[in-house]
Amino acid sequence: MNQQSPYLNALCNQLETQLGFKIKNIANAGKCSEVLALEKLFISPHTIARMYGVVKPFRTPYKDTLNVVARYLKYDDWEDFCNNLTNVPFDPNYFLTEASDGFSLAVLQLALANEDFEALHLVLEKAKENENEAVLFTAAELIGAYIRKSKKQKELLQLLADSSFCHIFYYECYVDEDNEGNYFLDALLHHYLPNVTNDYRKLFVNCFIISQTAHKEQKLSPYYKEFQKLTAQLDKEKCHFHELSRWIECLILIDGYKGLLHNTWRDHVTEILALLVGYKANEKAWLISRSLKALLLFGFKEELFNHEELNKTIDILIKNQKKELHSIALYVIQLYWISKSIYFKSKMIYNPFRIHNILFQNESYEKTAIEFAIASFFATGENENILASNLKDYCEEKGVHWVIKLLE
Numbered sequence: 001m002n003q004q005s006p007y008l009n010a011l012c013n014q015l016e017t018q019l020g021f022k023i024k025n026i027a028n029a030g031k032c033s034e035v036l037a038l039e040k041l042f043i044s045p046h047t048i049a050r051m052y053g054v055v056k057p058f059r060t061p062y063k064d065t066l067n068v069v070a071r072y073l074k075y076d077d078w079e080d081f082c083n084n085l086t087n088v089p090f091d092p093n094y095f096l097t098e099a100s101d102g103f104s105l106a107v108l109q110l111a112l113a114n115e116d117f118e119a120l121h122l123v124l125e126k127a128k129e130n131e132n133e134a135v136l137f138t139a140a141e142l143i144g145a146y147i148r149k150s151k152k153q154k155e156l157l158q159l160l161a162d163s164s165f166c167h168i169f170y171y172e173c174y175v176d177e178d179n180e181g182n183y184f185l186d187a188l189l190h191h192y193l194p195n196v197t198n199d200y201r202k203l204f205v206n207c208f209i210i211s212q213t214a215h216k217e218q219k220l221s222p223y224y225k226e227f228q229k230l231t232a233q234l235d236k237e238k239c240h241f242h243e244l245s246r247w248i249e250c251l252i253l254i255d256g257y258k259g260l261l262h263n264t265w266r267d268h269v270t271e272i273l274a275l276l277v278g279y280k281a282n283e284k285a286w287l288i289s290r291s292l293k294a295l296l297l298f299g300f301k302e303e304l305f306n307h308e309e310l311n312k313t314i315d316i317l318i319k320n321q322k323k324e325l326h327s328i329a330l331y332v333i334q335l336y337w338i339s340k341s342i343y344f345k346s347k348m349i350y351n352p353f354r355i356h357n358i359l360f361q362n363e364s365y366e367k368t369a370i371e372f373a374i375a376s377f378f379a380t381g382e383n384e385n386i387l388a389s390n391l392k393d394y395c396e397e398k399g400v401h402w403v404i405k406l407l408e
Contacts, residue, residue, distance in 0.1 A: 007082050011066065012052060014073050017138075023052045041068050103127040108139055112146040117159055124166050140169045144362055153183060161191035172201065174242035175362045176328070178398075179212060200243055203230050207246035210253060211290075215297065216399030220257035224250070236275070241283040245290045248272055252294035261298050268295070269310055276313065282327060285317060289332040296336075296402040305340050318350075326355050328363045335370045338377060339406050365398040373403050 015032070016022055023029055029049035036043055043065055049055040051065070066078035075081040103126040111119040127139060147156050147170065160166045171192045177184035188205050196202055206227040213221035227250055236244055252268050255261045272291050276284050288310075295304060304310065318337045321330055334352060341348060352374050355367060372394060376387040395404045 008051075008060070008066075011069055011073075011078075011081060015069055018073060023048065023054065025049075025054055029054060036068070036072055039072055041072050043068050103130045103135070103139075105135065105138060105142065109142060112143065115150065115152050115156075117155065120156075121159065121163075124163070124169065127169075128165055136168070140173045143169050144173070144175070148180075148362070154187075157183075157187040157191050161187070161195055164195070167192065167196075167201075172204070174204070174240070176208075176211070176366070177362045178365050179216075185209060185212060199230055199234060200239060203227070203234060203239075203243055204246065206230060207243075207250050210250045211246065214253040214257065215293070215401060218401060220254065224254050227254075241279060241286055244275065245286045248275070248287070249290035249294045252291055253297070256294065256298040261295075261300070265295060265300055265303060266307075269304075269307055273309055273313065281317060281320065281322075282330070284313070285327060285329040285333055288314065288317070289329040292332060292336055293402045296405050299405055301339075301406055301408075302343075304336075305343055311340065321353065326353060328355075328367060331355060331367060331370050335373055335403070336406065338374060342377060366400050369395050369398060369400040369403045373407055376407070 012023075019032055019035060021028060021031070023032055026045060026049050029052070030045040032048050033043055033045045046055060047061065047065055050059055051061050063078055066081075070076070070078045070081040073081065075084065103123065108120070108123045108127075110116075111123050127136065130136060143156075143160070147153055150156055157170070160170045171188065179185055185208070188208060193202065193205050196205075206223050209223045210221045210227060213219060213223075231247065236247065239247065248268065248271065252261065252265070255264045255268075268291065272287060276287060279287065292304070314333055314337055317330070317333060321334075338350065338352065340346075341350065354371065369391075372387060372391050376384070376391055379387050391407070392404055395401060
């Protein structure tokens with residue numbers, strides 16, 4: 001970027017952060033233009049490319065352009081954006097004033113980029129004083145993105161395991177890692193678990209192992225015995241909704257591999273529906289989606305499609321879904337909902353939503369498999385043939401077998 005104004009530089013940085021990708025070429029600028037258009041905000045790819053110096057020479061954007069970008073970033077206009085940068089000691093989207101020495105996402109990113117572990121430790125210690133959940137979530141996403149590609153992955157994972165507060169930035173984000181080469185699983189077992197005393201956190205580790213083994217290797221992990229010991233002394237009412245969703249998922253997976261699910265699947269669904277009371281829509285999505293995947297893995301598609309009460313709940317979730325609540329959990333439910341609609345030859349017209357950024361890097365295989373599956377419903381001609389011949393291979397290679405079972 002060639003712009004001189006620190007305000008413009010901050011705006012461009014925030015835009016890239018919000019988008020989840022850098023604007024380094026015309027293709028990136030085109031993708032940015034498409035994302036803004038989904039919000040009914042319109043800037044041409046050429047204008048965006050010029051703003052980032054991709055198209056030469058750089059020229060300061062018109063105020064109307066700056067207003068559009070500012071509105072996408074949830075400010076009233078360009079003037080409001082500039083006022084926010086000068087009037088607050090800390091802005092969640094990277095800006096930190098000279099007078100403040102608090103937690104900074106920009107400093108965190110620099111420490112990660114240089115793999116300066118001493119600085120990283122100091123930065124994360126400062127995060128203890130920050131109560132902004134959006135900032136902490138962004139920090140966790142940033143750390144996750146660096147860890148997945150770092151050559152010093154083990155050292156970073158060890159550092160994050162050494163401090164109980166640092167756990168939340170990676171180990172306790174309740175993510176479903178793609179887990180290439182079992183790196184996350186190994187880190188949980190060797191770095192995180194030895195430092196954890198909370199039984200509900202131990203439950204998370206056991207559930208992750210059971211789920212990964214069931215979906216990726218299609219077998220029951222021996223850790224199910226440890227899971228059963230733990231859950232015998234835990235209270236579902238004290239669980240975080242992510243812990244609870246994993247708990248129920250593992251009960252289904254254990255019954256499935258023990259050959260008991262034909263007798264127990266309905267009881268599991270009844271329990272899920274009873275547990276949903278009092279939860280927010282996005283939390284309900286997680287509670288339902290993990291159980292759906294587990295039941296679909298064992299071929300209970302038609303039984304689920306015909307469960308009236310469950311599908312009423314899912315219909316409400318889908319029809320009332322909001323853009324800001326899009327998650328991989330709702331993505332799973334959307335695929336199920338469309339599959340069910342096709343199964344019953346529903347005439348309802350539905351435009352599928354898509355997660356437009358790369359926030360869910362840790363679940364990219366599942367996210368991609370879901371998109372391939374949805375595409376297969378709408379494809380015709382040669383596209384349909386390509387999807388039909390490749391989708392199953394992709395899902396099998398990446399261990400997303402429940403998608404195959406749903407489409408069969």
